[in-house]
Amino acid sequence: MEEPKSEKVVGLDNGIDQPSNEAEHEFYVDPVKEVKLLAKLDLAFTPVIMLVYLSCFLDRSNIGNVKVARILTDINATNSQFSTAVSIFYATYVTFEAPAAIAMKKVTPRVILTTLCLVWSLTTIFTGFIQSIGGLYATRLILGVCEAGLFPCLNLYLTMVYRREEQAKRVSYLFSCTALSGAFGGLLAYAILQMDGVSGVAGWRWVYIIEGIFSTVIAVVVFFGLPNDPSNAWFLSDEEKEMMRFRNAQRKQYLGSEEFSWEEICIAAKDPKVYMSGAIQFMQDILLYGFSTFLPSILKAMKYDTLQSNYLTIPVYIWGALVFLCVAFFSDRWSMRGPMVIFANIFGIIGYILLLTVKQNGVKYFATFLCAVAVYVGPGINLTWLNVNVAPHYRRAAAIGFQQSMGNTAGIVSGQIYRNSPYTLGNAFSLGALCLSQFLILGKIFYIKRENAFKEAVRAGKKSDKRKVTTGDRDVEFMYHI
Template structure:
């Protein structure tokens, strides 16, 4: 029986020799690449890039979520917040965040990671530092808007960069590093906040102000280094030898059926905006990001509501984030190893649903704290695999450069919801926050099943055409006959 990969026969008959590569797409056999050299170069990318994929998101999540740590030791009282002002401050951050994701990633594709990412990094670090000097609600809102503008491109930008370097089967573990950085930043954020809180007032400034000043100053230095360490793109990376750069150029030509070429066309943007796969994935990510952002911004508040002190609330987040880092890597490894994105994603939603059910069903302190492990342990797995799954199934690069941030911007609208579901009046148990989070995780579970059947249906329709002898379905990108979706 014919398969999608049997299209190489038709390609050969038309004058283009083709063969399979490990990503499940067609490749030109006229281009020979030494497999040992390719492995060596990929290890080189891991050596130079993975530390940056860890450090940069680490400081991003640290600078984004430190407002949650600041809240438990006087941030609201010092700035005379009223009602749900704290939730509104977080909402306005996401409102600006979602608007700028697509422009940042398209700029990255156009001008290179070595220019665009450091610009956004240094600017948001300066904004974080400036937050330590705000005096009222209005100033806080203004800086959170700017923080959203400058942070917007990092996560989808780095995910896009990973998708241009690594094969589809190797991407989940790399994307997991971005989310693991978020987990670890939560752990270290709690530790740093606890240490700064013990400083008390220094030089006339409250402890929460020092939290922003110290973390912002560190971020400026770390992010500034990215000017010199990030490559423009995979083919001209500064750490490659001329021979290795030539090999990467050949590799790009070999993989052109999956990744596409560098010739821009607005048609690629239209393809992204018209693809229902992106909107389904965004709906799932919207739902799952409500508990994700809720935990990132309110975990110390939730733990304090269980009956712990403000000091305890900060350092008790540390083991939760360490546990979620371990489960995240396990899930990402299984997803890459067995090429099963949907199954691992579904498994990630189940402990989250159960964890919030426990928070809703009992006010027992120990059970509530255990439930936080279940929630954090599943949330990061799900979002990592979903992000990777979408990146795997978009072609070519320019469609991906629009599709990934479009997905991210739509899903990050959830930040405006998550910021409102833990009002101070709902303490100490925050029933509404747990109920909404559990319900949204159920939606994410059902949406994942829908994506699976959508992509499975597309693969089956292509396979039917191939079995009937077709060599083309007159479609472009990932919808073309030669592309097989990862399930």
């Protein structure tokens, strides 16, 4: 094939031009040097992104760790009121997700992420001083406002750095932090609860105070660690910055314009993919929030004591993180999303069936490992599935915000279904959500295959394209990942 005369070359040793499938302009990036560039980006961004999300989920889910301590007695709360405190967080959380994602580029990633992190850190510290259930309600509502923007913004930030076929692995880092925060949270809570009575302060109060201080330090790391423009990060050499610009040029259709557009927001609001993804995310998040918040309580219902019910969560969460990293690797390699979630959900279905039917605690504990596979793989890969199939930037920002708002309303449900030991209602509801999710995923796969077939027919001249929107991901050259 004749080499294009307009081609520009970066990092070329003796390679052959292999332009990206997303390229509208013919730029070449040497694949060997690109691997080194990606490794450098991962080493720079991944620790910061993982730390901030770790601290976020730690401050959100530690309410599950302190429940098995003395918090209910100290603030004169009932189990029902405590469940309301868990759920009320999501009232503000789901409200502010879409606005935060849309505003990120305008406000700049550094400013919005640092501010959110700092405010929720202070809120966590103040939670250690509450005296009533009303105080817990107030801090949970504020926490929901601040944490609402974090995940959509971090997720959107990743799409500014990585190609479509590189994203599942990076999103897996975020959801691995969800799992690791459970492991680290259980370990940290186990250690901090030993401080019960130190300076006349209850152990559960020390959990909030110390974890809040930790998050405050992370806010400083975020400010200095995440540049507003990843393609011009201070740690990149001139050649690497040029490679980043060429990578962005190759996927210009995916990134889109820097200018805000209400039209793109409206297109996202009418996109069937967003609502199908949101419905799947809702089902998967019922597991995520129920499991990650109430696992210590589920274990305590198996007759483990307070400390055991915290440290026994650690291997379960670590297992969930490792499995997700493995699944995400193959998801990117094969550009396959939906079938990976279906596969992971099978393990979760078996796990919840065991929790509901067996009596032996050892088997029940093993079942939590099976559940963890679906708990973390499902929401993460499903979100990646939406990430890679929506373009350009502002359409994607709105889609991510809308999807997360729909999915995270599951947090309200999870707080209500896990009310009383042995949590039969919560586990049965989670099992039902998993089964329904399988059918929703199959439906979305069918829809995407139909859309891809239509685009192929238009390109082949077999059908005429009468759609009103033919830009971004609606372009006939833009093929959706299954």
